[in-house]
Amino acid sequence: MTADKSKIILFIDENTQPVAELIAPVQFxxxxxxxxxxxxTLILISKSPTGREGIQKINFTVRNGPAIAIEGISENAIVDGTIPLMINAYDKGNQNKFIIEGSETPQSVPWWLVVGIIIFAAWTVYYIITSPETRS
Known part of the structure; x- marks a missing residue:
């Protein structure tokens, strides 16, 4: 260790073996x-050239595995009977190549959109029937 540089030791969670021991400043x-x-938890312990120590803990969540999307039930839902579920799991895959198949989660059409289309269609038919310009 250089006499005028601080040393940084990185740990993950409660592991006793460090992930890295680096001289500051550094990109890692x-x-x-x-x-x-x-x-x-990323735990960083710094040791100054004078022997003093500092510590910093940073909590983070890793989500490298395939993402899971589910439609039809939500957290803490109260349910009864048979519940239709739509489940999809997809991975980021190769970061250098874009793969479209399986990368998007299909979703059902929301009920309010269907109701809106029906109301608009009914209004259109009513307007056409009752409009004076359409009567001959």
């Missing part, structure tokens, strides 16, 4: 693909 790339999906 944390590869989250080596971590399980879920909540983690």
């Amino acid at each position: 790339e944390l590869d989250t693909r080596k971590l399980t999906d879920g909540e983690h």
